[in-house]
Amino acid sequence: MFDIWRFKIGLEVVEDLFRRRQPLPSMDAIYFIQPSKENMQCCHVHIRYVWKGAFIQKMNLEYFPIDSQGFITDHETALEDLFSEEAEKSRRFEVCLNTMATRIATVFASLKEFPIVRYRAVKSQDTSTATTRDLIPSKLAEAVWNCLLKYKSIPNFPQTETCELFILDRSVDQIAPVIHEWTYDAMCHDLLDMEGNKYMLEFPSKSGGPPEKKEVLLEDHDPVWLELRHAHIADASERLHDKMTTFKSRNKAAQVQSSRDGGELSTRDMQKIVQALPQYNEIVEKLSLHVEIAGTINKLIREMGLRELGQLEQDLVFGDAGAKDVINFLRTKQDASSENKLRLLMIYASVYPDRFEGDKASKLMQLARLSPEDMKVVNNMQLLGGSSKIKKETTGFSLKFDGQKKKQAERKDRTGEEETWQLFRFYPMIEELIENLSKGELSKNDYACINEPKPTVQDKSQSGSMRAIPTPAAPTEKRPAYSKRSRRTAMWARPHSSDDGYSSDSVLKNAAADFKRMGQRLFVFIIGGATRSELRVCHKLTAKLKREVVLGSSSFDDPPQYITKLKLLSEKDLSKGAPQPNFW
Numbered sequence: 001m002f003d004i005w006r007f008k009i010g011l012e013v014v015e016d017l018f019r020r021r022q023p024l025p026s027m028d029a030i031y032f033i034q035p036s037k038e039n040m041q042c043c044h045v046h047i048r049y050v051w052k053g054a055f056i057q058k059m060n061l062e063y064f065p066i067d068s069q070g071f072i073t074d075h076e077t078a079l080e081d082l083f084s085e086e087a088e089k090s091r092r093f094e095v096c097l098n099t100m101a102t103r104i105a106t107v108f109a110s111l112k113e114f115p116i117v118r119y120r121a122v123k124s125q126d127t128s129t130a131t132t133r134d135l136i137p138s139k140l141a142e143a144v145w146n147c148l149l150k151y152k153s154i155p156n157f158p159q160t161e162t163c164e165l166f167i168l169d170r171s172v173d174q175i176a177p178v179i180h181e182w183t184y185d186a187m188c189h190d191l192l193d194m195e196g197n198k199y200m201l202e203f204p205s206k207s208g209g210p211p212e213k214k215e216v217l218l219e220d221h222d223p224v225w226l227e228l229r230h231a232h233i234a235d236a237s238e239r240l241h242d243k244m245t246t247f248k249s250r251n252k253a254a255q256v257q258s259s260r261d262g263g264e265l266s267t268r269d270m271q272k273i274v275q276a277l278p279q280y281n282e283i284v285e286k287l288s289l290h291v292e293i294a295g296t297i298n299k300l301i302r303e304m305g306l307r308e309l310g311q312l313e314q315d316l317v318f319g320d321a322g323a324k325d326v327i328n329f330l331r332t333k334q335d336a337s338s339e340n341k342l343r344l345l346m347i348y349a350s351v352y353p354d355r356f357e358g359d360k361a362s363k364l365m366q367l368a369r370l371s372p373e374d375m376k377v378v379n380n381m382q383l384l385g386g387s388s389k390i391k392k393e394t395t396g397f398s399l400k401f402d403g404q405k406k407k408q409a410e411r412k413d414r415t416g417e418e419e420t421w422q423l424f425r426f427y428p429m430i431e432e433l434i435e436n437l438s439k440g441e442l443s444k445n446d447y448a449c450i451n452e453p454k455p456t457v458q459d460k461s462q463s464g465s466m467r468a469i470p471t472p473a474a475p476t477e478k479r480p481a482y483s484k485r486s487r488r489t490a491m492w493a494r495p496h497s498s499d500d501g502y503s504s505d506s507v508l509k510n511a512a513a514d515f516k517r518m519g520q521r522l523f524v525f526i527i528g529g530a531t532r533s534e535l536r537v538c539h540k541l542t543a544k545l546k547r548e549v550v551l552g553s554s555s556f557d558d559p560p561q562y563i564t565k566l567k568l569l570s571e572k573d574l575s576k577g578a579p580q581p582n583f584w
Contacts, residue, residue, distance in 0.1 A: 017042055032061075060106035063552070067220055069542065070535045070551045073103040077565075078554035079170065079528040083383050084569040088132045097136070100554060101143030104525060107552065108165075109151050114158040115165035115523060117141050117148075118437070120172065121448040133383065136527060137167045138448070145450050161453055163521040166437060170528030171384040173429035174350050175317060177531050177562040178343040180310045182423045184236040185229035186532040188218060188293060189558045191300045201289060216289060224290050230536045232421040233301070237294045244287055305333065309340055310423045316347050317411050317426060323355055330367045341368040342377060343559060349378050373567070380569040384528070430524060431537045437522070438545050519547035529557040529565070 015021050017033065033039040063071045081087060081096040108115060119141035122130045144165070151157050170177070180190065192199060197219045202211045218225050224243070228236040301307065312329055315321035326348050330341065345364060349356050356364075356378070365375045414427060436442045522545075524538065530553035538549040557565065 060109050062103040062106045066556055067535070069538050069549065070530075070553075070556070071107060072530075072553055072555055073100050075100055075554035079565045080568045082136055083133055083170075083528065084571065085383065086571075093132075097140055097143055100527070101140055101147055104140075104144050104165075104552065105147035105151065107523070108148060108163075109154070109157070111521075112156065112158060113163045113521065114148065114152070114161055115163045116161045116452060117145050117165050117167070117450040118442075118447055118452075119167040119450070120169060121446055123446075133171075137169050140525075140527060141167050141450055161451070163523060164437070165523045165525065166434070166447075167525050168430065168433070168527070169384075170526065172433070172526070173534075174381055174384060175347055176428040176533055177529065177557060178346045178559050179313050179317065179426055179533075180306060180343075180423075181426070181531070181533040181536075182232055182310065182421070183230050183532070183536055184233055184294070184297075185218075185536065187233050187297045187301075189532055191297055192293070194218075194558075199293070201292065203292075222286065224286050228290065230539060232424055233294070233297055234421055236290075237298060240287065240291050240294055244291065247283055247287065304340065305336065306340075307423070309333075309336065309344065313344060313347055314423060314425050316344075316351050318413060319351075322352070326364075327367065330364070334369065338368075338370060338374060339560065339563070342370060342374050342563065345370075345375075345378055346381065346563075349381060376570055377563055377566045380566050383569050384566075426533070428531065428534045428537055430526070430534050431541065434522065434524060434537070434541055434549060435545070438547070518542075519545070521548045521550060523550045523552060525552040527554055529553055529555045529562060531557065531562075 012027065013024075017031070017039065031043060033043065063073055065071050075081070075096060077092075078096055078100065081090070081092045087093050107113075119137040122134045122138065144167070152159060181187070188194060188199070197217050199216050199218055201214045201216050203214065205212045218229075220226055224240075228239060231239065309329070312321055312325060315325065326344065329336075329344070333341075345368060361375065361378070365372070411427065411429075413425065433442065433447075437447075526534065530551055535551050535556070538551040541549045
């Protein structure tokens with residue numbers, strides 16, 4: 001309730017539905033409720049006393065926006081419910097898939113979009129040998145499609161395809177959740193003790209007592225965060241320094257304060273300070289927050305020796321490092337944290353699964369001084385790779401990934417893209433998949449479609465309509481496809497502009513205008529959790545492809561959260577908790 005109230009979006013009052021309060025029968029109201037019996041009974045009491053001309057308009061919002069181009073269905077246990085060893089025997093498997101499908105469908109209902117539904121197809125050549133895990137994307141795609149068909153009876157809901165939905169699962173990229181991503185956003189969520197987008201800032205007490213704490217939100221309403229979140233941490237630090245310098249040279253209060261050198265202030269100086277003080281306090285608070293955060297991150301990078309580790313991680317991913325480099329790091333960096341060594345071995349296992357055959361894994365475990373409980377995480381990666389059972393041995397274990405998984409693990413450098421900052425080579429696999437989809441080069445054997453429309457003469461005559469799916473042999477259209485329904489950016493997806501003199505004009509002022517003439521939206525949904533690097537890619541490709549790319553997932557996981565979830569996949573009993581997570 002506090003988060004709603006503090007943004008001052010035209011609300012007169014924010015109330016709890018179940019508390020007694022003064023009746024306001026003539027005032028418009030918005031109710032955020034789950035469709036439970038108790039909630040509906042309470043709403044019925046309210047409706048009985050409203051004036052005759054009142055009416056109710058319902059809107060399904062069973063999802064949470066993460067930022068302007070990201071949302072979750074709030075299934076924190078999806079990885080466990082769908083991919084664990086015991087998942088097939090549990091009722092929670094079907095419950096999780098069905099509720100996830102319903103919540104995904106409400107995204108399209110609320111945005112008045114009707115998608116072409118694509119999904120990762122069964123990996124096995126023989127469908128009769130496919131495991132339940134192989135079928136998860138196709139099962140979810142079918143469930144979403146069934147929900148969407150019901151929405152076609154809603155007035156003003158589109159009857160033809162207006163966008164695309166691309167359903168993947170976490171097996172498409174097991175490196176992205178654990179590699180050290182060097183952007184400001186990713187570093188904040190990886191290295192700092194954050195709860196969602198909330199960060200607890202400590203600052204000296206004015207009374208000289210213990211440090212005081214203040215909870216701050218790192219989200220789209222903060223223009224500094226909006227500009228720097230996808231920048232390399234070194235770039236973000238430099239920009240913050242430049243912003244502080246620019247601010248001091250422009251703001252009158254800052255100028256007077258820096259020039260007085262302890263002398264007495266004139267009446268004119270006092271007047272300047274009073275006029276500039278509100279803006280001064282607001283901007284100093286925002287900049288100081290991010291300077292503090294960036295400083296903390298850079299300190300942790302030095303203390304944890306992350307630059308050398310990060311270089312090795314990226315060299316592994318791009319095929320520039322191998323077993324000798326990993327072994328040398330584990331021998332010489334015994335003081336590295338268990339989590340960082342585990343993340344390194346997970347990347348190593350993804351790129352070179354054959355190096356974990358027989359007792360090789362046990363030797364690596366001993367060299368890294370990791371416990372069997374830690375190495376269980378590496379072993380559980382097989383479950384995401386499609387294996388129906390984990391091979392258990394007393395001497396070690398064997399990782400068996402299919403050919404597609406091995407092919408996708410090792411990346412190739414992106415041609416035509418400069419690496420301005422060190423350790424900025426890595427890119428998630430969804431970047432390549434989304435680009436191939438937009439070019440019409442995505443393999444139909446690997447990625448199937450439920451309702452792929454057939455090109456018509458009318459479609460071909462229109463300027464590059466996405467309904468006429470392009471093929472590699474077809475000439476590339478210079479003009480993007482336009483969708484009237486897709487071009488109206490949802491309110492929660494509109495960035496807030498700022499004229500404070502220190503924010504990036506290109507990021508804030510022109511963002512809304514960029515959506516006016518774009519191609520159809522592309523929604524990418526990842527089952528089992530998405531990452532900050534994947535969200536960054538969607539923002540990047542929106543500008544590059546001239547179409548809004550929206551990332552959805554069951555949850556957004558930081559590396560420690562993902563590792564914990566992966567560890568639970570081989571537990572005999574699924575973790576306790578309601579199969580349908582609460583929204584409130």
